[in-house]
Amino acid sequence: MSKRIGQRTLTFSRAPRITSSYTLVGPREGKGPHALDFDEILPDDTLGQKTAEKTERLMLELAITKTLEQHDTAIEDVQFLIAGDLLNQITTSCLAASTYPVPFLGIYGACSTFAQALGLGAVLLEGDFAQQVLIGTASHYQTAERQFRYPIELNVQHLQTNHVTVTGAAAAILSFADRGPRITHATFGQVVDMGLKDPHDMGSAMAPAAFHTIKAHLADTGRSLQDYDLVLTGDLGKQGRKMLRLLLEREGFEGLERLQDGGSQIFGDWQPVGAGGSGAACVAVMTLGYVLNRLNSAKARRALIVATGALLSALTVLQGESIPCIAHAIALEQ
């Protein structure tokens, strides 16, 4: 049987698993409603480092090292490290990778990076190119704010449609070991650009990409939203989530009650975070924390992760370009 079904969804008949994972988040995320879903809440957002970039790198290294420890795996027994992050030239991942003597594949999909890593890792395992693959990502409020928006020292007031970048890191080992949720499908998305240009409302820009990928995934697999106990988009935020529902409703999709959104849920309503969380770590910690807990405790049997990314840069905004967006969907099953 071909591994490709329908137009673009890959199905993994050998079903690699998320065997081990580790999530850590900053203090603000630790005060949100999902605090108990994460493995570790950092006491502060510096970890004693001189720069926020060094903190971000250290967070990623901590997540990777703890993942290896939890699985009692030596780095030498891992065949690939796939990682990416939001910083220019993904330097968080590149610098962290220099600590691990394992082939490194740097990727970039903005806040969808984690799902791209999950899907590529599954491809390497399913195709028999590896026995164990490490994936990881991280983001930090301060590094992202100053790179994409303004230095936090300026204290610029945020709009209600602005996201707050999640401070956190996540890593996982994918393998054929006999525990952990199985990765059954990957639907890699195409870039969708509806011409939106407002970097302060990335949820609206990303919603059409999420819609496009969900539609392709359901068409390819013959499934409906109801076939999933949980469909976690991320990070559409409050605005983007509404847009996605409108798009799905307009085309008659049912089961919208299955939709959840990592960006909208990681913070509480009592937290002043505009549209919600974003950042490469957001959907990563929500997947490896919240969704895995639901699957592992049998509160959900099947989940779909639809990670979205806004593929803009500070320069493309200044040059008046629109915001190309992408979404990758990964189906997980207990």
Added chain:
Amino acid sequence: MSKRIGQRTLTFSRAPRITSSYTLVGPREGKGPHALDFDEILPDDTLGQKTAEKTERLMLELAITKTLEQHDTAIEDVQFLIAGDLLNQITTSCLAASTYPVPFLGIYGACSTFAQALGLGAVLLEGDFAQQVLIGTASHYQTAERQFRYPIELNVQHLQTNHVTVTGAAAAILSFADRGPRITHATFGQVVDMGLKDPHDMGSAMAPAAFHTIKAHLADTGRSLQDYDLVLTGDLGKQGRKMLRLLLEREGFEGLERLQDGGSQIFGDWQPVGAGGSGAACVAVMTLGYVLNRLNSAKARRALIVATGALLSALTVLQGESIPCIAHAIALEQ
């Protein structure tokens, strides 16, 4: 037989091929010794665009579109587009990708990006996840200079160890069609950081990564340098090339006369380019231009591409970080 031989080299028994490709370069590259190896030499380095970033994007789109045309392939018959570039958040690739309705995998490996794309494309084909994969990359002297060094308007004097970023773009279709060189092996490299910090001498920083990957590749495959008619590193430049030879000589490797370097060769000695060319397009156009011409005309039977990347950013330089480097090796055979 396992597809993994030795420690880290993948061997592709189905041997996907580089079925179609297109290379275009700027006027300066068109005055170099390899001018006749490229498919197109641009009349100027703007293509009528208002910004150099728009030119870079257009170059990539031209390379992709011409590659599709040459192979008489509709984009709908391609299952993946893998692309990356040097710009922050790989926006050249992301914006270009929005023109093509095909799943997009954004990658980043600095000047090694092209080899990473070649290897990942081969993985997707060999593992039966795709029938046709498009890969592409681009770089532009002006966009890279102003992002990594200084705006060209400042006319800052270059050191002899500085590289000049190649203006160019390259794309290829990988498939199982019955023409074009076969991709037989991929050795993905690990990040090697020897603590060097000088962004004006990236050749010296990258040479140990090239050495590490070549050594792993030869050990895994049981081959020697003499088993290749041509080993093209890129882009070590004049300084890095010397360093690599020293490292190989010190450990008793023979066949160093097979070594060539894309960065050192793309420009002529009469051109004031410091250590030579660099940029994501450099090793890409040298591979798809020069090396493919050697293979297709039977002047070489077997070639090894060792693409190197310096994984730094303007910010990591300012923050005093060392330069993590990587090299990916791809074996091609006629």
